[in-house]
Amino acid sequence: MRIAVIIDTWFPFMGGGQINAWEISNRIARSGAKVDIITRNNGKDNLKGLKNLQVYKLGSKSNPNDSFSKATFLVRSFFFAFGKNYDLIHAHAFLPGITAKLLMLTKNIPAVLTVHGTSINTQLNNFFSRALEKFILTQIRYSSQISVSQDFLKFKNINKRINYIPNGVNIKLFDKQAGSESKTPTLIFVGRLHPQKNLKNLIAAIKIVQKKIPNIKLLIIGAGELKASLQNQVRELKLKNNVKFLGQKTGNDLIKLYKSSQVFILPSIYEGQPISLLEAWAAKLAVIVSKTGDCQYMVKDGKNGYHIKSPDDASEIADVIQKAFSNKNLENLGIAGYNLVKKSFSWEKSAEQILNMYEQIAYN
Incomplete structure (x- = not known):
């Protein structure tokens, strides 16, 4: 054929x-x-x-x-x-x-x-x-x-x-890669720097979270048309120590970054079925996603991740981030996601x- x-x-x-x-x-x-x-x-x-x-x-x-x-x-x-x-x-x-x-x-x-x-x-x-x-x-x-x-x-x-x-997702690649434990509360975003992904509101939310979690860190993995304007926003909000733009990553380099984080976040305006969500679960991360596309069905709020109901509201995004990092059983959410991916995707x-x-x- x-x-x-x-x-x-x-x-x-x-x-x-x-x-x-x-x-x-x-x-x-x-x-x-x-x-x-x-x-x-x-x-x-x-x-x-x-x-x-x-x-x-x-x-x-x-x-x-x-x-x-x-x-x-x-x-x-x-x-x-x-x-x-x-x-x-x-x-x-x-x-x-x-x-x-x-x-x-x-x-x-x-x-x-x-x-x-x-x-x-x-x-x-x-x-x-x-x-x-x-x-x-x-x-x-x-x-x-x-x-x-x-x-x-x-x-x-x-x-x-x-x-x-x-x-x-190729879960075997994630299983082969050892994790690196970090005591710094770290979020990771993986995707295009595009209006769809709603990064402007995510960065605004980090400013709010910083007041209660001063050492919060957001790793932004990806490339796209909004990079310059998002970097300007980070400078204006004085978040250079909290938000890091690491560019596009693939393979083991990407897996290492997933495994150096505690929470994956995807505050998109719309989604289909994001591969980055599957990758995050393959890395056993708890996830925070907008309640859109298949994210709303795959993520069970409080069981394998958290929902953002209004992604245009930076305050709500901030509240969900704080809720995640205050959960003493956060690792269990990531394990639940891992089991789902291993079984079905x-x-x-x-x-x-x-x-x-x-x-x-x-x-x-």
């Missing part, structure tokens, strides 16, 4: 969609299928895959957020895939869904779309962007759809052929489900 995986943003940019596409594609390739990942040229990466897994970066190097580059990629990716003999097209995020549908119509190739999360019900994007996203995700019909989030299944008019296949399980779907669609 020859599969085209189409995704419009790629490493070194890191998000859940990119990690999912790479992890699943590697495991599909191990089964013997030939997988071509078709994407944009967003810069150099250090990824190493199997011989039957190829990454094609189309066009000149571009910024991940460049709208013109994304639009031209739809055309480039269509003609690139049109010239090949693929058995199945698998698009990730929403814009590549257009390419997948065009190939489905013009070459009679089955197409799958994976939804990683949606901003449809928020005001973060303009009306046109939200309308286009809603049309692609809920009006266009594909051979099948995958949602990594149970929450998306509640949307009206979604494809009846939709499957919930969650993200995963692995890339191998998800890849097996997707491969079975591929075979049913391509050969039936």
Whole structure:
């Protein structure tokens, strides 16, 4: 079987969609299928895959957020895939869904779309962007759809052929890495420095928490468009000793940072099913998350983490942080999360489900 995986943003940019596409594609390739990942040229990466897994970066190097580059990629990716003999097209995020549908119509190739999360019900994007996203995700019909989030299944008019296949985590990598105990109360955030992640309110909350926990520390792991403005906010609030920007981290470097912390925090405006949440639990951390997306179902308040009900309220975020660090049994919450991840969330399980779907669609 020859599969085209189409995704419009790629490493070194890191998000859940990119990690999912790479992890699943590697495991599909191990089964013997030939997988071509078709994407944009967003810069150099250090990824190493199997011989039957190829990454094609189309066009000149571009910024991940460049709208013109994304639009031209739809055309480039269509003609690139049109010239090949693929058995199945698998698009990730929403814009590549257009390419997948065009190939489905013009070459009679089955197409799958994976939804990683949606901003449809928020005001973060303009009306046109939200309308286009809603049309692609809920009006266009594909051979099948995958949602990594149970929450998306509640949307009206979604494809009846939709499957919930969650993200995963390689828990063995976390088990191999020893933890480093720290007496300093430390929070860790892992993700893009993007308005969706609500870091401005998180930093404001740290200022409030500092009054009661002067040595509170927040590690911000990730890169993105808001870095400069967030660093300015930290300077203005005189939090340079409390908030550290450590950039993008991967592999053992990232695992070490998780394990040097006590609490993971993700105060997002919206989420699908964040891989960073699974990683935090794999590191046996208690978690604090906004009550949105699959976070609201996976995190049981007071049992394996805590909910933020109003992420736009810095005072509430501060209260939840203080509540977590005052819990003498905080480690038990992390262990409960670890047990959940170990039982239900692995890339191998998800890849097996997707491969079975591929075979049913391509050969039936």
